[in-house]
Amino acid sequence: DSGVTQTPKHLITATGQRVTLRCSPRSGDLSVYWYQQSLDQGLQFLIHYYNGEERAKGNILERFSAQQFPDLHSELNLSSLELGDSALYFCASSQGVALYTDTQYFGPGTRLTVL
Amino acid sequence: SQQGEEDPQALSIQEGENATMNCSYKTSINNLQWYRQNSGRGLVHLILIRSNEREKHSGRLRVTLDTSKKSSSLLITASRAADTASYFCATTGEAQKLVFGQGTRLTINP
Numbered sequence: 001d002s003g004v005t006q007t008p009k010h011l012i013t014a015t016g017q018r019v020t021l022r023c024s025p026r027s028g029d030l031s032v033y034w035y036q037q038s039l040d041q042g043l044q045f046l047i048h049y050y051n052g053e054e055r056a057k058g059n060i061l062e063r064f065s066a067q068q069f070p071d072l073h074s075e076l077n078l079s080s081l082e083l084g085d086s087a088l089y090f091c092a093s094s095q096g097v098a099l100y101t102d103t104q105y106f107g108p109g110t111r112l113t114v115l
Numbered sequence: 116s117q118q119g120e121e122d123p124q125a126l127s128i129q130e131g132e133n134a135t136m137n138c139s140y141k142t143s144i145n146n147l148q149w150y151r152q153n154s155g156r157g158l159v160h161l162i163l164i165r166s167n168e169r170e171k172h173s174g175r176l177r178v179t180l181d182t183s184k185k186s187s188s189l190l191i192t193a194s195r196a197a198d199t200a201s202y203f204c205a206t207t208g209e210a211q212k213l214v215f216g217q218g219t220r221l222t223i224n225p
Contacts, residue, residue, distance in 0.1 A: 002157060002159070004157075033213070042215060042216075042217045042218070043158075043203065043205075043215035043218075044215075045212045045213055045214065045215075048212070056212055058212050088155070090157060090158065092158075103148075103160045103163065104160065104213065105160065106150075106157040106158040106159070106160075107157055108156060108157045109155075109156070109157055111155070
């Protein structure tokens with residue numbers, strides 16, 4: 001158990017819908033990262049927040065948005081869902097902001113299925 | 116797009132044998148990390164090697180890094196059934212992102 005929690009574990013929805021994925025980082029961690037894992041694209045970095053502020057953006061679609069709240073939990077919002085958005089979405093957390101020294105701890109993921 | 120490429124894509128060995136996986140990357144890096152993922156579950160951090168390091172050990176794991184060849188290898192010695200998983204290398208560079216390879220699927224046969 002990494003100490004990172006994600007809810008829900010599974011989500012099934014229809015095309016065009018909007019969903020929110022939630023992540024609680026490990027106690028004391030200020031950074032939260034979101035990743036998407038799909039069969040065709042592999043593991044893709046989406047976005048990084050540190051202490052409430054966006055620090056880096058990856059291959060995140062405009063239909064997706066995220067935020068980190070004052071209590072440090074984070075939410076990833078996916079809207080106008082398409083079949084291709086079906087994937088495992090992982091959240092990870094780390095203590096600081098320096099990727100070259102910080103270990104990231106991954107949550108168990110949310111499996112999103114878009115029908 | 117992914118930077119790292121693992122080789123082989125799949126590896127099947129007998130319990131007790133050593134498993135070697137390789138990772139190649141394209142751009143300069145600050146560090147390289149290896150992660151393990153059991154089927155459909157979260158990733159577990161195994162080891163981090165900095166760009167100025169050449170070799171690192173952690174238990175039965177040995178990681179090497181050759182920045183001149185832009186490659187790394189992960190050696191798991193005396194493999195166990197519980198080592199069955201997918202293994203990913205991930206690099207961090209100037210872009211401050213963790214970029215993953217496509218992974219090696221390792222199967223340990225009893």
